[in-house]
Amino acid sequence: MTAITEIATALRAGQKPKFADHADSPAYAAELDAKDPVRHLRNEFIIPTRQMINRKSLGPLPSTVDAQDAQPEHALYFCGNSLGLQPTTVGEYVRAQLATWASIGVKGHFNALDPATTPLPAWQDMAAQCAKQMAPLVGAASADEVVAMNTLTVNLHLMMASFYRPTATRHKIIAEWKPFPSDSYALESQIQWHGLDVATSLIELQPDENLYISTESVLATIDEHAAETALLLLPGIQYYTGQLFDVQRITAHARSKGIVVGWDLAHAVGNVELQLHDWDVDFAVWCTYKYLNAGPGSIAGAFVHQRHGKVEPKSTTANGKTPPQSQDGKDDLDVDVRHAGFAYQPRLSGWYGGDLSVRFTMAKTFQPTPGAQGFQLSNPSAIDLASLSGALAVYDKTDMHTLRNKSLALTAYAEKLLDGILQDALSHDAAAAPPFRIITPANPAERGAQLSILLRDGNVLAALAAAMDEADIVMDQRKPNVVRFAPVPLYNTFADVLKVVSVLRRVILS
Numbered sequence: 001m002t003a004i005t006e007i008a009t010a011l012r013a014g015q016k017p018k019f020a021d022h023a024d025s026p027a028y029a030a031e032l033d034a035k036d037p038v039r040h041l042r043n044e045f046i047i048p049t050r051q052m053i054n055r056k057s058l059g060p061l062p063s064t065v066d067a068q069d070a071q072p073e074h075a076l077y078f079c080g081n082s083l084g085l086q087p088t089t090v091g092e093y094v095r096a097q098l099a100t101w102a103s104i105g106v107k108g109h110f111n112a113l114d115p116a117t118t119p120l121p122a123w124q125d126m127a128a129q130c131a132k133q134m135a136p137l138v139g140a141a142s143a144d145e146v147v148a149m150n151t152l153t154v155n156l157h158l159m160m161a162s163f164y165r166p167t168a169t170r171h172k173i174i175a176e177w178k179p180f181p182s183d184s185y186a187l188e189s190q191i192q193w194h195g196l197d198v199a200t201s202l203i204e205l206q207p208d209e210n211l212y213i214s215t216e217s218v219l220a221t222i223d224e225h226a227a228e229t230a231l232l233l234l235p236g237i238q239y240y241t242g243q244l245f246d247v248q249r250i251t252a253h254a255r256s257k258g259i260v261v262g263w264d265l266a267h268a269v270g271n272v273e274l275q276l277h278d279w280d281v282d283f284a285v286w287c288t289y290k291y292l293n294a295g296p297g298s299i300a301g302a303f304v305h306q307r308h309g310k311v312e313p314k315s316t317t318a319n320g321k322t323p324p325q326s327q328d329g330k331d332d333l334d335v336d337v338r339h340a341g342f343a344y345q346p347r348l349s350g351w352y353g354g355d356l357s358v359r360f361t362m363a364k365t366f367q368p369t370p371g372a373q374g375f376q377l378s379n380p381s382a383i384d385l386a387s388l389s390g391a392l393a394v395y396d397k398t399d400m401h402t403l404r405n406k407s408l409a410l411t412a413y414a415e416k417l418l419d420g421i422l423q424d425a426l427s428h429d430a431a432a433a434p435p436f437r438i439i440t441p442a443n444p445a446e447r448g449a450q451l452s453i454l455l456r457d458g459n460v461l462a463a464l465a466a467a468m469d470e471a472d473i474v475m476d477q478r479k480p481n482v483v484r485f486a487p488v489p490l491y492n493t494f495a496d497v498l499k500v501v502s503v504l505r506r507v508i509l510s
């Protein structure tokens with residue numbers, strides 16, 4: 001067992017990890033890096049050098065391996081919770097797509113080129129290829145439960161169009177106090193779209209004084225509003241605090257009360273282990289530009305549980321009767337009748353959700369592709385899909401358990417070093433309030449890679465930003481006083497974490 005696996009095993013078992021006494025020494029960080037079982041994956045990325053990250057005009061990219069080896073020369077990039085770094089395979093796949101288009105034009109839709117010469121199938125099959133690559137990352141039973149389409153907020157709206165069907169009695173949505181603004185806008189506009197009032201139809205889970213939302217409080221809120229709630233929509237990981245919710249327990253409880261359950265996994269996918277099928281989640285949505293590294297604004301993902309993906313001949317429903325459409329019963333969402341001939345979950349439809357067997361016959365009647373892919377609308381951008389498939393090729397070289405092991409160790413290491421700053425501050429002035437607190441849960445089972453640092457004094461943020469700029473550290477800041485520190489196991493190192501914390505220490509203690 002390597003040191004990292006040992007640390008991760010302890011953390012998974014709820015024990016304190018054992019870092020060496022000299023944990024804050026470069027030698028120890030280098031020792032951990034040398035034993036990192038996924039160290040080689042860093043070579044899959046273009047790590048910007050310090051010179052590159054400050055460019056004002058476009059210049060050549062260095063060889064990735066050189067950039068990786070030249071430790072003092074690369075920027076300290078800790079922003080994978082916002083935009084992941086570029087995998088080399090993205091360029092390779094996108095160039096292949098452009099070359100295909102240049103070579104065979106419209107034939108690229110259906111004609112796959114020799115796989116010895118391209119990583120891409122025919123454009124027609126690329127969404128399915130991406131679904132296959134994403135399925136293990138979210139714990140889908142098969143690729144049929146996953147689709148690559150649109151962008152996150154669009155998918156959230158599409159999923160709510162299908163799964164949020166309020167009635168006079170069941171109309172509430174349970175969300176949390178501080179969703180990412182786009183989620184808030186989507187939730188509120190959906191409620192208003194149905195002619196309902198946000199004040200009475202939106203229930204917001206409130207955190208405690210540490211900005212923490214306990215599973216017990218979520219379950220209690222579900223119990224309180226169960227009879228009137230149509231949908232529960234939460235983030236797998238809360239973007240601001242970094243809290244990872246107990247997706248399994250919360251989903252099971254809400255579903256047992258007849259509530260439809262959706263998750264926004266923007267900050268969870270590619271970050272923590274997910275088992276959406278086994279956890280019985282109704283639907284989920286995510287973006288692919290954070291931990292999946294597919295590029296800014298890249299095509300997004302969605303999960304639809306297989307029970308909602310069925311497409312059956314209408315005659316198989318009981319005596320041809322239309323099943324109930326209210327959400328008062330547990331099973332009424334499973335199959336609904338909307339069109340002549342077929343029974344399926346209602347949705348907003350477009351031709352790319354149509355079954356391949358009829359998609360190009362230009363049939364007037366919509367017949368969806370079974371599964372999540374039947375929720376597509378448009379002909380997807382092949383460049384987008386090439387970029388996503390290239391990014392996901394990195395995940396083909398590892399698995400979420402191994403990555404999470406490193407992530408657990410890397411984030412616990414960052415936390416240990418940050419705690420060292422707090423201890424030093426205390427030893428300088430025992431009476432002073434701590435200069436910051438980490439608002440992300442200390443329990444590793446309740447967080448992903450990210451640690452959110454809430455500075456006591458908002459003025460420190462400007463000084464910190466200047467020092468980080470100076471040291472070519474790229475890290476996300478949320479005004480007025482939060483810094484989000486997200487060590488990404490695919491490309492961040494223990495040595496990098498130590499360097500970043502040294503800069504934080506200098507600014508915070510000065």
Ligand SMILES: Cc1ncc(COP(=O)(O)O)c(C=O)c1O
Binds near residue numbers: 180182183239267297
């Ligand atoms: C939790 C969450 N939801 C929604 C969004 C919005 O995503 P998009 O602009 O891709 O729709 C983001 C973007 O960072 C996010 O973090």
